[in-house]
Amino acid sequence: MLGAYLPIIVLLVVAACFGLGSVVVSSLVGQKKLSPVKLQPYECGCEPVGSAQERFSIKFYLIAMLFILFDIECVFLYPWAVLFKRLGVFGLIEMGVFVVILFVGYIYVWKKGALEWE
Amino acid sequence: METIAIPAINMSVIAPEMILSVVAMALLLINVFVKNEQKGYLGYLSIAGILVTLYSLTIGWGAPQDGFSGSVVQDNFAIFFKGIFLVSAAMSILITDQYLQREGCNQGEVYPLMLFATVGMMLMASGTDLMTIFLGLEVLSVSLYVLAGFNRGSIRSNEAGLKYFLLGAFSTGFLLYGMALTYGATGTTKVVKIAAAAQSGMVSSNLMLVAGMLLMATGFAFKVAAAPFHMWTPDVYEGAPTPITAFMSVGPKAAGFAAFLRVLLVALPVFKAEWSSLLWVLAVLTMTVGNITALYQQNIKRMLAYSSIAHAGYILVGFTAGNAVGTSGILFYMLSYAFMNIGAFAVIILVGKKGEENNNLADYAGFGYKHPALGVAMCVFLFSLAGIPPAAGFVGKFYLFSGAIQAGYIWLAIIGVLNSAASVYYYLRVMIYMYFKEPTEDFNWVRLSPAFIICLIIAIAGVMIPGVVPGTILELAQKAILM
Numbered sequence: 069m070l071g072a073y074l075p076i077i078v079l080l081v082v083a084a085c086f087g088l089g090s091v092v093v094s095s096l097v098g099q100k101k102l103s104p105v106k107l108q109p110y111e112c113g114c115e116p117v118g119s120a121q122e123r124f125s126i127k128f129y130l131i132a133m134l135f136i137l138f139d140i141e142c143v144f145l146y147p148w149a150v151l152f153k154r155l156g157v158f159g160l161i162e163m164g165v166f167v168v169i170l171f172v173g174y175i176y177v178w179k180k181g182a183l184e185w186e
Numbered sequence: 187m188e189t190i191a192i193p194a195i196n197m198s199v200i201a202p203e204m205i206l207s208v209v210a211m212a213l214l215l216i217n218v219f220v221k222n223e224q225k226g227y228l229g230y231l232s233i234a235g236i237l238v239t240l241y242s243l244t245i246g247w248g249a250p251q252d253g254f255s256g257s258v259v260q261d262n263f264a265i266f267f268k269g270i271f272l273v274s275a276a277m278s279i280l281i282t283d284q285y286l287q288r289e290g291c292n293q294g295e296v297y298p299l300m301l302f303a304t305v306g307m308m309l310m311a312s313g314t315d316l317m318t319i320f321l322g323l324e325v326l327s328v329s330l331y332v333l334a335g336f337n338r339g340s341i342r343s344n345e346a347g348l349k350y351f352l353l354g355a356f357s358t359g360f361l362l363y364g365m366a367l368t369y370g371a372t373g374t375t376k377v378v379k380i381a382a383a384a385q386s387g388m389v390s391s392n393l394m395l396v397a398g399m400l401l402m403a404t405g406f407a408f409k410v411a412a413a414p415f416h417m418w419t420p421d422v423y424e425g426a427p428t429p430i431t432a433f434m435s436v437g438p439k440a441a442g443f444a445a446f447l448r449v450l451l452v453a454l455p456v457f458k459a460e461w462s463s464l465l466w467v468l469a470v471l472t473m474t475v476g477n478i479t480a481l482y483q484q485n486i487k488r489m490l491a492y493s494s495i496a497h498a499g500y501i502l503v504g505f506t507a508g509n510a511v512g513t514s515g516i517l518f519y520m521l522s523y524a525f526m527n528i529g530a531f532a533v534i535i536l537v538g539k540k541g542e543e544n545n546n547l548a549d550y551a552g553f554g555y556k557h558p559a560l561g562v563a564m565c566v567f568l569f570s571l572a573g574i575p576p577a578a579g580f581v582g583k584f585y586l587f588s589g590a591i592q593a594g595y596i597w598l599a600i601i602g603v604l605n606s607a608a609s610v611y612y613y614l615r616v617m618i619y620m621y622f623k624e625p626t627e628d629f630n631w632v633r634l635s636p637a638f639i640i641c642l643i644i645a646i647a648g649v650m651i652p653g654v655v656p657g658t659i660l661e662l663a664q665k666a667i668l669m
Contacts, residue, residue: 151190154190155190156190158192169211172211172214172215175215175218176214176215176217176218179218179219180218
């Protein structure tokens with residue numbers, strides 16, 4: 069039974085060898101002409117401004133979390149819309165329940181002021 | 187275009203869960219529209235919701251039915267456990283408001299969160315599909331992580347929340363991996379079908395099934411705080427707000443045992459010899475580690491945390507036996523444990539004051555003289571926890587240990603009784619402080635609100651009545667076992 073997993077193991081080994089191999093070979097064979105410009109995080113012409121390790125406002129996290137929550141709602145709405153006719157009334161009611169539950173959460177975060185930036 | 191066939195759904199199976207969820211969502215909405223001083227009323231509303239749910243549960247007693255293609259079942263076993271969850275949730279809610287007001291964190295969210303946690307527990311007790319059990323566990327756990335860190339101003343509470351979250355998520359991983367392996371070995375997640383597949387002797391993949399069982403047992407052992415997976419318990423119980431500690435020392439533990447029992451007794455009876463010996467070791471370790479560590483505690487919340495570990499050990503004794511007496515003993519014990527533990531925590535809340543929890547044993551000096559009624563109540567709960575007749579704790583332990591003896595685990599029963607005897611020392615020590623030490627405080631801050639009086643009366647009745655006349659509850663428990 070475990071034999072069925074052999075192709076996956078082979079794939080894993082090949083992928084690991086390819087990834088490691090290309091890094092090792094290019095560091096052994098490749099030319100190294102280092103300059104301050106080349107060592108910058110982005111080699112695209114943009115001048116780095118300040119350190120990347122700054123403190124972010126916690127509000128970003130809150131907004132991101134709320135975004136994911138309602139994004140998931142959309143993720144569920146799309147396949148339901150595609151199969152709307154075949155799922156019939158049952159699907160409509162179930163989706164209604166789902167949306168109402170999320171709507172309760174929406175009213176909650178709204179009244180709590182989580183959507184206000186200041 | 188043809189319509190998609192909808193599998194048979196039986197909404198009445200999850201009617202209690204639906205009622206409680208709707209109440210919780212309504213409370214969440216009401217919460218944002220009322221002023222801070224009125225948040226206490228949310229507690230009474232949630233208790234009303236719990237009572238309605240309890241009523242809807244009793245209708246289903248004796249008439250098991252399943253729904254959602256056999257993913258959920260409403261049998262006596264589930265109903266008995268759900269009764270425990272609801273009673274313990276109601277009692278914890280009764281003691282919550284006063285504590286939160288005192289500590290200045292009376293946010294109304296605590297009630298919906300407790301109700302959602304209860305819904306999760308109920309799903310766990312009902313789940314006959316590994317996925318349903320997992321879903322219930324997640325609903326329960328996520329609510330509890332928030333509840334443990336509910337006192338946002340307190341650094342201890344924050345620590346408890348974070349620790350519980352990290353270790354809980356870790357243990358969930360074990361459980362889920364075990365479920366995945368079980369699914370891989372049997373090709374199904376339904377407990378009944380797992381049993382059939384395991385019986386049909388697919389020898390080549392049995393090892394995978396055993397590995398799955400072991401990982402699931404590890405995950406459940408984390409959740410019920412059995413040694414050696416108990417390390418999170420004392421820190422979380424100590425740091426969490428005390429009413430929440432009361433809540434999560436009873437309900438979630440019972441829910442963990444409900445799911446654990448169903449998975450092992452229904453899905454994997456083929457491996458009974460294997461899991462019995464595994465549980466034997468777990469039971470002995472859990473009882474011994476819990477009791478011996480509790481002997482050294484100076485902080486009463488930590489002491490009760492270790493005592494709750496020890497009690498998980500006693501329950502594992504009945505579980506190891508795996509027979510009718512042991513299983514009904516578990517049900518009986520879990521119910522009486524709810525009353526005695528929440529009662530003890532109620533008194534602990536009253537001894538504390540704002541900013542000072544007064545959790546050290548020395549803080550209890552002379553408490554029994556200053557507040558005779560509360561002192562006597564505390565003694566009743568401690569006697570019951572220690573397993574001294576005529577309290578319910580004694581009857582429960584009696585059935586757990588006699589189940590073990592019937593199944594031939596004489597040594598396990600002996601170790602259990604010895605452990606129980608050792609536990610008397612640390613329970614009695616609290617009473618010694620309460621009655622045999624000179625009071626250093628006048629305890630004039632202790633304020634008995636009606637909610638506390640109701641909670642304590644229910645707790646004392648729940649400890650004494652089944653202790654003196656165990657017949658009725660025991661009959662219910664015997665009708666609720668899975669065999």
